[in-house]
Amino acid sequence: xxxxxxxxxxxxxxxxxxxxxxxxxxxxxxxxxxxxxxxxxxxxxxxxxxxxxxxxxxxxxxxxxxxxxxxxxxxxxxxxxxxxxxxxxxxxxxxxxxxxxxxxxxxxxxxxxxxxxxxxxxxxxxxxxxxxxxxxxxxxxxxxxxxxxxxxxxxxxxxxxxxxxxxxxxxxxxxxxxxxxxxxxxxxxxxxxxxxxxxxxxxxxxxxxxxxxxxxxxxxxxxxxxxxxxxxxxxxxxxxxxxxxxxxxxxxxxxxxxxxxxxxxxxxxxxxxxxxxxxxxxxxxxxxxxxxxxxxxxxxxxxxxxxxxxxxxxxxxxxxxxxxxxxxxxxxxxxxxxxxxxxxxxxxxxxxxxxxxxxxxxxxxxxxxxxxxxxxxxxxxxxxxxxxxxxxxxxxxxxxxxxxxxxxxxxxxxxxxxxxxxxxxxxxxxxxxxxxxxxxxxxxxxxxxxxxxxxxxxxxxxxxxxxxxxxxxxxxxxxxxxxxxxxxxxxxxxxxxxxxxxxxxxxxxxxxxxxxxxxxxxxxxxxxxxxxxxxxxxxxxxxxxxxxxxxxxxxxxxxxxxxxxxxxxxxxxxxxxxxxxxxxxxxxxxxxxxxxxxxxxxxxxxxxxxxxxxxx
Numbered sequence: 329x330x331x332x333x334x335x336x337x338x339x340x341x342x343x344x345x346x347x348x349x350x351x352x353x354x355x356x357x358x359x360x361x362x363x364x365x366x367x368x369x370x371x372x373x374x375x376x377x378x379x380x381x382x383x384x385x386x387x388x389x390x391x392x393x394x395x396x397x398x399x400x401x402x403x404x405x406x407x408x409x410x411x412x413x414x415x416x417x418x419x420x421x422x423x424x425x426x427x428x429x430x431x432x433x434x435x436x437x438x439x440x441x442x443x444x445x446x447x448x449x450x451x452x453x454x455x456x457x458x459x460x461x462x463x464x465x466x467x468x469x470x471x472x473x474x475x476x477x478x479x480x481x482x483x484x485x486x487x488x489x490x491x492x493x494x495x496x497x498x499x500x501x502x503x504x505x506x507x508x509x510x511x512x513x514x515x516x517x518x519x520x521x522x523x524x525x526x527x528x529x530x531x532x533x534x535x536x537x538x539x540x541x542x543x544x545x546x547x548x549x550x551x552x553x554x555x556x557x558x559x560x561x562x563x564x565x566x567x568x569x570x571x572x573x574x575x576x577x578x579x580x581x582x583x584x585x586x587x588x589x590x591x592x593x594x595x596x597x598x599x600x601x602x603x604x605x606x607x608x609x610x611x612x613x614x615x616x617x618x619x620x621x622x623x624x625x626x627x628x629x630x631x632x633x634x635x636x637x638x639x640x641x642x643x644x645x646x647x648x649x650x651x652x653x654x655x656x657x658x659x660x661x662x663x664x665x666x667x668x669x670x671x672x673x674x675x676x677x678x679x680x681x682x683x684x685x686x687x688x689x690x691x692x693x694x695x696x697x698x699x700x701x702x703x704x705x706x707x708x709x710x711x712x713x714x715x716x717x718x719x720x721x722x723x724x725x726x727x728x729x730x731x732x733x734x735x736x737x738x739x740x741x742x743x744x745x746x747x748x749x750x751x752x753x754x755x756x757x758x759x760x761x762x763x764x765x766x767x768x769x770x771x772x773x774x775x776x777x778x779x780x781x782x783x784x785x786x787x788x789x790x791x792x793x794x795x796x797x798x799x800x801x802x803x804x805x806x807x808x809x810x811x812x813x814x815x816x817x818x819x820x821x822x823x824x825x826x827x828x829x830x831x832x833x834x835x836x837x838x839x840x841x842x843x844x845x846x847x848x849x850x851x852x853x854x855x856x857x858x859x860x861x862x863x864x865x866x867x868x869x870x871x872x873x874x875x876x877x878x879x880x881x882x883x884x885x886x887x888x889x890x891x892x893x894x895x896x897x898x899x900x901x902x903x904x905x906x907x908x909x910x911x912x913x914x915x916x917x918x919x920x921x922x923x924x925x926x927x928x929x930x931x932x933x934x935x936x937x938x939x940x941x942x943x944x
Contacts, residue, residue, distance in 0.1 A: 349559065367421065375405045399440045400434070413473075413496070429468070469500070581594060589616045614635060618644060642654070721871075726785040733762075752774050754816055756818065761786075764790035768797060775815075780807065781799070804834070812842065812846075815843055816847045816848070817838050817849075819848075832887065848910070849911075855876065855904070860872050889912065889913060893910050
């Protein structure tokens, strides 16, 4: 060990770090079984092998075979990173682009490794150009990463894409730029010396840059930068439950048509852009063509997978009685697999032989939207960011928002009808209570109220102003109170802040926590809005999502609520119309008795009586 220089220990420490990293990547691959980790494993193996080769021959004279294999292994370490990036760009490991990029990288590495076989000037020129070639590959994939970012709505997803971008810079751009700069310092004097009467670099000594130990340390420094870049690049998939957001593909809409070519369900993946409007007339013709194929049957229904549609493509999945169409700029394996998965699930809820007027489209809508979220891995990533937007937004504007709420608001005047149906001392849940004014305060005059809100700041204000009430800082979609715990449940202006794909599940949980014959007064949006993020809600970001009024009513009935009345009220704050619905949870046995009645008039009379049943 006495004769070993600093370069030996630098390489040795780097190898230890890379071995630890290799172990982590192998563990993650075993757990997640994602091909992206497999590509990273190969990349680290190539880097370790290159460093081991340097370490083994560190005290021997440089030779062109050693230089060749080191350069080849260094280039081979970059090739799997191209595969890694391609997985997120196209959903598959090898495409024509990635294959050509890999061949180009290996070729450049091989030529660079064999540069000693050429004369000095040509060899130095090759060494100078090789890093530039690698930088071009990196710049090419930076463009792909930029496309990914352009398709993203939420900030946490954008931050992950920024990590990908930094990773590309550290693996491809910065190390090769530094190598090019170093080589330029050594090559430039040689090149200029060939020009007559140029003496600017006469006596310029760069021999220290050509010493073996200096080259080793510099190479290891750059290899360290690349390894760090590799780690940063993997963070988005290590901490992400969905890779869909990384797809740079333009995915516009998912549409389900029946066998007559009539759309029965549509899910927009992005907000409509007037500049990129899809030709609806041509789309209708595509529906007709697919309908014809469904009617005729045969092999065509199995073989039709994509239809060229202007600059986009229609990915199709045909099943008995319906066809699913996904509009994208080109297919990826992820999209094809997700479309097939959605079709399998949708088949279970679609009434194959029913006519269009017999299909309960509202029920189909909210059930199918939940399926889309699961099939395309949207819910975890987007829903988590939505919760952050809502909670942080109300934290920032809690005081200002509180000033807008008054006892004179029209929705407050609905409370007496809700309250008269509950006994004094009843246990009431205020879901999305905000700062507790004025709703929670009024309810607390007669009942034991538990307020729940996702905004920590609003809960703090509520606890300070109403110390005799119980307030819980929690996402109201995650409540775990016992079954039949509350006599009444109220929720004002909170449900529209939940992604509408979660609305039915939230209502089912409320229904579970509500006692038999319990009363619920719930507020919904009335616009057909899959989800909107705005920047001007009291100067902060805020999120809204809702179904139309008819779908909300249908959903409540589907859950098991009996609707007593509904009121449409315009909210002065958002200037949006909301629907307030008073509903009762009827005893299951009682409902069965009503349904068993043959006389329609008797059914109506009984249901009218249930609207006036007070809580015991």
